[in-house]
Amino acid sequence: MSVWEAIFQGIVQGLTEFLPVSSSGHLSLIQYFTGRNDETGALFTILLHLGTLLAVFLAFYKTILRLIVEVFAMLRDLFAGKFSLKNMPPYRRMVVLLVVSLIPMAFAFLLLDFYEGLSTDNNIIAEGLCFLLTSALLFISLRCKGRKSAKNMTYHDAALIGTMQAIAPMPGISRSGSTIAVGLLCGLSREFAISFSFIMGVPTVLGANILKISDIANDGLSIPVPALIAGLLASLVFGLLAIRMVKWLAASDKFKYFAWYTLVLGIVVLVIGIIELAAGQPIQNAIMAAMAT
Numbered sequence: 001m002s003v004w005e006a007i008f009q010g011i012v013q014g015l016t017e018f019l020p021v022s023s024s025g026h027l028s029l030i031q032y033f034t035g036r037n038d039e040t041g042a043l044f045t046i047l048l049h050l051g052t053l054l055a056v057f058l059a060f061y062k063t064i065l066r067l068i069v070e071v072f073a074m075l076r077d078l079f080a081g082k083f084s085l086k087n088m089p090p091y092r093r094m095v096v097l098l099v100v101s102l103i104p105m106a107f108a109f110l111l112l113d114f115y116e117g118l119s120t121d122n123n124i125i126a127e128g129l130c131f132l133l134t135s136a137l138l139f140i141s142l143r144c145k146g147r148k149s150a151k152n153m154t155y156h157d158a159a160l161i162g163t164m165q166a167i168a169p170m171p172g173i174s175r176s177g178s179t180i181a182v183g184l185l186c187g188l189s190r191e192f193a194i195s196f197s198f199i200m201g202v203p204t205v206l207g208a209n210i211l212k213i214s215d216i217a218n219d220g221l222s223i224p225v226p227a228l229i230a231g232l233l234a235s236l237v238f239g240l241l242a243i244r245m246v247k248w249l250a251a252s253d254k255f256k257y258f259a260w261y262t263l264v265l266g267i268v269v270l271v272i273g274i275i276e277l278a279a280g281q282p283i284q285n286a287i288m289a290a291m292a293t
Contacts, residue, residue: 005034006227010234013048014055017235018198018242020177020258021265022134023052025127028119028171029269035288047228049205051235056198059243063195064202066091067098094150094196101162101200108166109207115169122284123277128270130172131262137181138259146187153196157186165200172266175201176246177258190250198243 009027016023027048057064070091077083088096108115118126148157164182168175176197183193249255276283 003224003227003230006231007234010048010051010231011238013231014052014235014238014240015242016174017049017052017239018055018176018246020134020138020174020180020246020255021262022131022172022174022177024119024169025131025134025172025174028127029124031119032122032124033284033287034291035284048231048235051232052239053202053205054236055239055243056202059240060195060199064199067095067199070095090150093153097150097153097155097158098196098200098203100155100158101165101196102203103159104162104166105204105207108169112169115171119171122281123273124269125273125277126170127172128266128268128273130170131266131269134172134174134177135259135261135263135266137178138255138262141181141184142256142259144184144187146184146189146193148186148188149192153186153188153192157183157188160186161196161200165204172269174262177262180250191247194246194250 009030012026012030013023016026070089074083074092074095085096161179161182164178165175167173168178179197179200180190180193183196184190188196249258272283
């Protein structure tokens with residue numbers, strides 16, 4: 001993998017991780033048509049999430065620091081026998097809600113091989129179907145005007161959003177788009193749905209990378225270090241730009257453009273996937289041959 005190819009994939013990861021269009025789906029398409037849809041490509045996709053993870057910390061550092069402080073305060077109260085689920089301050093309540101939202105991810109980790117297999121099966125039909133699912137969720141949530149925040153969000157809301165996050169690793173399902181959409185359907189305000197969705201993804205990305213780091217320790221890193229660093233920096237910079245864009249789009253009520261985009265993309269990818277499967281990957285072979293010359 002060249003440095004320029006890594007930068008390109010990092011840009012795609014940074015932009016699409018937070019825009020409601022599915023970073024994994026777009027990277028899966030790129031890796032399919034360039035012949036990188038193997039275990040190395042899947043590993044690089046997960047490692048690129050470290051760049052966007054840092055982007056979340058930088059964009060929401062005030063909220064994240066408040067949550068970390070509240071975690072230690074909760075532990076203090078637990079040991080002192082003063083902890084209570086009733087009448088919790090907003091940040092403490094948000095910590096508990098985030099914990100509830102992460103419970104479904106325990107089942108998602110059991111399906112990691114299945115999710116990874118969808119990206120490495122040398123076929124893009126699943127990606128097309130998942131893009132269509134993302135589009136449907138965005139369309140359904142367009143008219144939602146909720147007002148819930150950490151003060152009145154329910155544990156049921158958190159569990160539903162967490163369940164959507166557990167499904168989102170499928171390539172073509174936007175983690176940010178689907179979880180924000182479910183949050184809006186649950187009555188969350190747009191601003192809180194965005195911050196809850198992005199912060200909720202932090203432990204998930206960390207967990208996925210910890211698992212992959214153990215694989216690297218056992219098998220060695222098959223990606224050149226300069227390419228890895230270039231990809232991570234690209235995903236960080238463009239991830240920050242994408243977060244700012246999502247906040248602006250949510251405030252200006254322009255999520256409908258992404259609903260239409262994923263609808264059209266899903267149809268196109270599904271049609272191409274069927275043609276590729278029936279005809280023996282002629283488009284993939286042509287692109288790979290052009291890249292080799």
